[in-house]
Amino acid sequence: MTEKFFTVAPMMDWTDRHCRAFHRVLSRRARLYTEMVTTGAVIFGPRERLLGFDPSEHPVAVQLGGSDPQELAKAARICADFGYDEINLNVGCPSDRVQNGRFGACLMQEPGLVGDCVAALKAAVALPVTVKCRIGVDDQDTEVALDRLTEAVVAAGCDELTVHARKAWLQGLSPKENRDIPPLDYPRVYRLKQARPDLPVAINGGIKTMAEVHEHLRHVDGVMLGRVAYQEPEILLQVDPELYGEAAPVADGFEAIAAYEPYVAARLAEGERLHSITRHMLGLFTGRPGARAYRRHLATEAVKPGAGLETLREAVAQVSRAMARHAVLEEASP
Known part of the structure; x- marks a missing residue:
């Protein structure tokens, strides 16, 4: 079979x-x-x-x-x-x-x-x-x-x-x-x-x-x-x-990006531009608070000369902050 x-x-x-x-x-x-x-x-x-x-x-x-x-x-x-x-x-x-x-x-x-x-x-x-x-x-x-x-x-x-x-x-x-x-x-x-x-x-x-x-x-x-x-x-x-029947390598998009960072760093060191790497990651966090801000940040900042891991991390932070705000609002709502 x-x-x-x-x-x-x-x-x-x-x-x-x-x-x-x-x-x-x-x-x-x-x-x-x-x-x-x-x-x-x-x-x-x-x-x-x-x-x-x-x-x-x-x-x-x-x-x-x-x-x-x-x-x-x-x-x-x-x-x-x-x-x-x-x-x-x-x-x-x-x-x-x-x-x-x-x-x-x-x-x-x-x-x-x-x-x-x-x-x-x-x-x-x-x-x-x-x-x-x-x-x-x-x-x-x-x-x-x-x-x-x-x-x-x-x-x-x-x-x-x-x-x-x-x-x-x-x-x-x-x-x-x-x-x-x-x-x-x-x-x-x-x-x-x-x-x-x-x-x-x-x-x-x-x-x-x-x-x-x-x-x-x-x-x-x-x-x-x-x-x-x-x-x-x-x-x-x-x-x-x-x-x-096997565990996923990472739990979510946040862990995925953390696990991907060494690859990104290695390619940047070889002279690759950040956008050519991160353009494949724009679909992450779909449906989560902050997903649009994440995409916008990468679309506008990753194309700039010299963009590096900090650019990617700031894009992810947009999602983290938006999710935290959403959680606070959810808790405060009756």
């Missing part, structure tokens, strides 16, 4: 190394993913900037974008040397840039090629090779399209399939619209799992609460959370206790 698992989605411009290091403070067990990186960037680009990560991030997977089996194999070997725990192939991104490069969601129309890509990746590295896809694109019949893709990747040795439970519309919708407008079809992913009991299947798309996570895990092996994990990161504090 496949062990249930939880992952945080690869998200362009969001899940960079600073974001992942912060998420790891909140959950030891969630599997984390890089932003999608193209094979060309891996092979010819600044590898350390694109692929470097902190050892604390493990388990961490790299998501590759590409459709040339040989280039994917070469990129995968480079990523394996960097120490990643998994190679994931993107068959779900609908952006024009991705389509022009013949990878991402448009590959749903070429399941045989996707199978060749997975086979090349499996031959190149000893790591797990996984695929993230949609249920179909454009006018495809989702029953047929997802089954054909699954058949191809399983035959090639795919270790796990994560399915974003929406179609992608390659014409007429922007990438942002493709995350919301096509209707969700969770039962289609459930049927895939029923048909493929030996294949680890994870579900992604529109999942917002841990109650929903638990419901999906009645039908599939894993759940991948995207925007809510980024915009309300404290949800990750529930992952280890609820899904793995």
